[in-house]
Amino acid sequence: MTKFWNNINKFPRFLFSVIIGFFLTTFYTIFELLKEENKRLIIGIIIIIFISIITMILRQMLGIK
Missing domain, CATH: 1.20.5 (Single alpha-helices involved in coiled-coils or other helix-helix interfaces)
Structure with a gap:
């Protein structure tokens, strides 16, 4: 035991x-x-788009204007 x-x-x-x-x-x-210069911009844009989409989805789900 x-x-x-x-x-x-x-x-x-x-x-x-x-x-x-x-x-x-x-x-x-x-x-x-x-570490690569050109991919830094692309990844930054993808992260910003991802966060904004999640924020919009949560606002609509919770009814926040």
Whole structure:
């Protein structure tokens, strides 16, 4: 039974490392693309469009004008 509780105690550390690993892997490719001058503008425009679309969708869903 102590093995079980040891595994349960290790789970938050495992979950944290998986989440951090996901974000590091995802953002590493974006940072590599940002090193090139011409791709920096394209990625900036894509991020701005993405944020504005999400904002418009949330405003319509929540009824905010």
